[in-house]
Amino acid sequence: MTKTATKPVPRKPDYEKALRKAGIRITRPRKIILNILGETEDHPDALEIFRRAEQIDKSISLSTVYRTMKLLEEMGAIHRHAFEGGPSRFEQAGGDHHDHLIDMDTGDVIEFRSDRIEQLQQEIARQLGYDIVHHRLELYGRRRKD
Amino acid sequence: MTKTATKPVPRKPDYEKALRKAGIRITRPRKIILNILGETEDHPDALEIFRRAEQIDKSISLSTVYRTMKLLEEMGAIHRHAFEGGPSRFEQAGGDHHDHLIDMDTGDVIEFRSDRIEQLQQEIARQLGYDIVHHRLELYGRRRKD
DNA sequence: TAATCTTTTGCAACTGAGTGTCATCTGGCA
DNA sequence: TGCCAGATGACACTCAGTTGCAAAAGATTA
Numbered sequence: 001m002t003k004t005a006t007k008p009v010p011r012k013p014d015y016e017k018a019l020r021k022a023g024i025r026i027t028r029p030r031k032i033i034l035n036i037l038g039e040t041e042d043h044p045d046a047l048e049i050f051r052r053a054e055q056i057d058k059s060i061s062l063s064t065v066y067r068t069m070k071l072l073e074e075m076g077a078i079h080r081h082a083f084e085g086g087p088s089r090f091e092q093a094g095g096d097h098h099d100h101l102i103d104m105d106t107g108d109v110i111e112f113r114s115d116r117i118e119q120l121q122q123e124i125a126r127q128l129g130y131d132i133v134h135h136r137l138e139l140y141g142r143r144r145k146d
Numbered sequence: 147m148t149k150t151a152t153k154p155v156p157r158k159p160d161y162e163k164a165l166r167k168a169g170i171r172i173t174r175p176r177k178i179i180l181n182i183l184g185e186t187e188d189h190p191d192a193l194e195i196f197r198r199a200e201q202i203d204k205s206i207s208l209s210t211v212y213r214t215m216k217l218l219e220e221m222g223a224i225h226r227h228a229f230e231g232g233p234s235r236f237e238q239a240g241g242d243h244h245d246h247l248i249d250m251d252t253g254d255v256i257e258f259r260s261d262r263i264e265q266l267q268q269e270i271a272r273q274l275g276y277d278i279v280h281h282r283l284e285l286y287g288r289r290r291k292d
Numbered sequence: 293t294a295a296t297c298t299t300t301t302g303c304a305a306c307t308g309a310g311t312g313t314c315a316t317c318t319g320g321c322a
Numbered sequence: 323t324g325c326c327a328g329a330t331g332a333c334a335c336t337c338a339g340t341t342g343c344a345a346a347a348g349a350t351t352a
Contacts, residue, residue: 025319027329046309061331066310084228084282087309101274112270120263121285128247128256130287136230137283139267141276171299171348192338207302212339233338 015077015092022075029064032056037078043089043100043109083109083138099137161223161238168221175210178202183224189235189255229255229284245283 015034016026024030032053036044044052050065069090072078080088083102089109097118098111117137125132161180162172178199182190190198196211215236218224226234229248235255243264244257263283271278 132287139281141278
């Protein structure tokens with residue numbers, strides 16, 4: 001790994017505390033979903049989170065998963081990624097900012113980070129007379145076989 | 147405009163000829179849609195293309211617009227952009243590759259190009275053991291007021 | 293130009309992801 | 323433990339896009 005791209009280290013902040021402080025009730029479904037997100041290394045979609053949650057509590061509903069994802073997104077606790085040709089996929093926030101490389105054969109998501117690219121984006125936006133609110137950089141590729 | 151970002155010049159290739167050669171029938175709806183795409187400077191969605199097409203031929207249907215967009219995309223004649231929180235938007239292919247800055251207040255799309263960023267993306271993918279098939283770089287921002 | 297044979301169309305029914313409604317339930321505090 | 327605003331599960335609904343199908347219209351040939 002050189003200067004151009006470094007893999008960010010995942011962190012697992014305690015969102016339960018933060019939500020409680022914001023006056024949001026920590027219910028059974030929310031606890032389960034938060035645990036799933038804190039545990040996982042991948043980028044599951046709502047249906048996948050629902051399926052994992054069902055294994056813990058059979059009575060959980062898909063609507064609640066969608067509602068919870070929306071809530072957590074608004075609170076800044078998770079990030080939503082709309083990769084092409086599929087439903088939104090989620091990851092816990094709290095780690096360093098990074099972009100994504102999507103393996104087109106497996107759907108795997110590899111995180112990377114390039115300060116140089118971030119900096120160039122800022123320059124470009126400034127030249128065009130804009131302030132960047134956020135950006136999306138996704139590389140779609142296939143494992144090089146050699 | 148400096149080295150870091152240059153605005154690409156739009157071109158208007160003759161896709162009608164290319165489609166005919168690929169054994170695809172040039173029908174009235176397709177002719178109309180192709181003209182709309184060749185004419186426009188913006189990035190309309192399917193519904194907007196449908197509305198513009200209706201003004202020329204009242205009998206055109208939205209399904210045909212969707213079908214035609216899909217066909218043209220598969221032929222490489224147009225590019226589909228799924229900007230966040232909205233339907234797919236289209237632009238004629240054939241110009242130089244570029245990325246997009248989306249004005250969050252107006253929905254306007256500004257095209258830009260940075261060879262430096264393209265190059266860095268290649269480096270990153272190579273380091274991670276991947277070949278890039280394509281990528282998506284979108285900057286979401288607001289006009290700087292000063 | 294007409295006959296033929298596909299391809300394409302318009303329409304309407306359908307799909308998938310996500311949202312809204314509402315009666316019921318429950319977390320958290322008194 | 324009782325209360326009650328906020329949260330839940332069930333399900334109807336929306337929105338963007340796709341699909342099935344009978345009718346229409348390109349292209350090719352006669």
